[in-house]
Amino acid sequence: MVRAIVAGAAGRMGTTIIRNILKTEGIELVGAFEHPKSPAVGKDVAEILGLSEKTGVVVEDGLEKVIEKGDVIIDFTFHTASLEHARINARYGKAMVIGTTGFAKEELSEVHELARKNFPLVQAYNMSLGINLLYKLVEVATRILGEDFDIEIVEAHHRMKKDAPSGTAIALANVIAKTLGWDDSTFRFCREGIIGERPKKEIGIQTIRAGEIVGEHTVLFAGPGERIELTHRAASRDTFARGAVRAAIWVADKAPGVYDMHDVLGLKEV
Ligand SMILES: NC(=O)C1=CN([C@@H]2O[C@H](COP(=O)(O)OP(=O)(O)OC[C@H]3O[C@@H](n4cnc5c(N)ncnc54)[C@H](OP(=O)(O)O)[C@@H]3O)[C@@H](O)[C@H]2O)C=CC1
Numbered sequence: 001m002v003r004a005i006v007a008g009a010a011g012r013m014g015t016t017i018i019r020n021i022l023k024t025e026g027i028e029l030v031g032a033f034e035h036p037k038s039p040a041v042g043k044d045v046a047e048i049l050g051l052s053e054k055t056g057v058v059v060e061d062g063l064e065k066v067i068e069k070g071d072v073i074i075d076f077t078f079h080t081a082s083l084e085h086a087r088i089n090a091r092y093g094k095a096m097v098i099g100t101t102g103f104a105k106e107e108l109s110e111v112h113e114l115a116r117k118n119f120p121l122v123q124a125y126n127m128s129l130g131i132n133l134l135y136k137l138v139e140v141a142t143r144i145l146g147e148d149f150d151i152e153i154v155e156a157h158h159r160m161k162k163d164a165p166s167g168t169a170i171a172l173a174n175v176i177a178k179t180l181g182w183d184d185s186t187f188r189f190c191r192e193g194i195i196g197e198r199p200k201k202e203i204g205i206q207t208i209r210a211g212e213i214v215g216e217h218t219v220l221f222a223g224p225g226e227r228i229e230l231t232h233r234a235a236s237r238d239t240f241a242r243g244a245v246r247a248a249i250w251v252a253d254k255a256p257g258v259y260d261m262h263d264v265l266g267l268k269e270v
């Protein structure tokens with residue numbers, strides 16, 4: 001049985017992940033924590049989730065209060081918090097699953113460096129099966145169309161999302177750039193005013209924030225006389241949470257290193 005600790009236990013993803021752990025075989029919830037000022041601290045997670053029966057797991061006020069109880073930490077919080085949790089975990093060597101987005105390049109490099117030396121980590125900006133398949137489809141479409149077609153990414157999320165563009169949009173842009181042998185200097189995040197003709201060597205990334213949209217990504221390939229759009233729409237956060245729980249079970253007994261959802265889902269060789 002894999003013993004899981006959930007960071008950001010009162011958040012949108014934290015609560016969804018805990019619900020999924022409670023109904024999944026092979027994994028149990030042994031710890032949950034929030035930042036010290038959170039009103040959730042000191043409450044049984046059942047109270048946060050609106051369950052009638054107590055779980056016996058109380059929300060603590062930091063990772064170090066619970067880390068020794070668990071085998072794997074699942075972290076969907078905030079970029080600075082996840083980096084701090086990785087730094088703490090480097091001293092304990094527990095497995096980690098990090099779904100947090102919004103990292104600066106240097107922050108993510110530090111997280112990966114810590115993992116390579118000290119603990120197994122699954123890090124992915126999107127843990128849904130559909131998006132991880134979309135990465136593959138986009139790679140194929142880019143290989144076939146990339147030289148002649150303009151490629152744009154449009155992402156839409158709920159009004160509460162703190163970072164833009166989404167981590168998934170950046171990951172999609174990275175797939176396209178890698179396939180074409182380009183780098184991230186070709187990413188174009190916004191356009192305004194007299195911008196002139198679109199350069200060929202450009203990957204547009206546009207952001208929409210509105211209402212309660214769970215998460216939508218479209219990659220658009222527009223060429224002479226025709227257009228292809230590949231779209232993924234998440235209807236519920238459960239799709240991300242199921243992926244995170246699957247990743248937690250998978251990574252618990254792995255050697256230190258950085259893994260992604262293609263490792264977890266067995267899509268590496270597809
Ligand atoms: N990889 C994937 O598949 C997915 C990734 N995400 C990413 O996950 C992250 C969280 O998203 P979401 O759940 O919607 O956001 P929320 O703001 O709802 O949840 C984050 C939680 O973490 C808490 N938190 C902040 N700092 C700390 C800390 N130092 N220690 C412990 N807890 C802390 C927050 O508390 P407070 O609110 O009080 O600040 C909040 O409860 C985002 O980066 C998002 O982009 C989201 C969905 C899918």
Ligand SMILES: O=C(O)C1=N[C@H](C(=O)O)C[C@H](O)C1
Nearest residue numbers: 101125126161166167168215
């Ligand atoms: O903040 C969210 O909600 C989501 N964030 C992730 C991202 O930034 O890619 C994944 C998902 O689309 C939901």
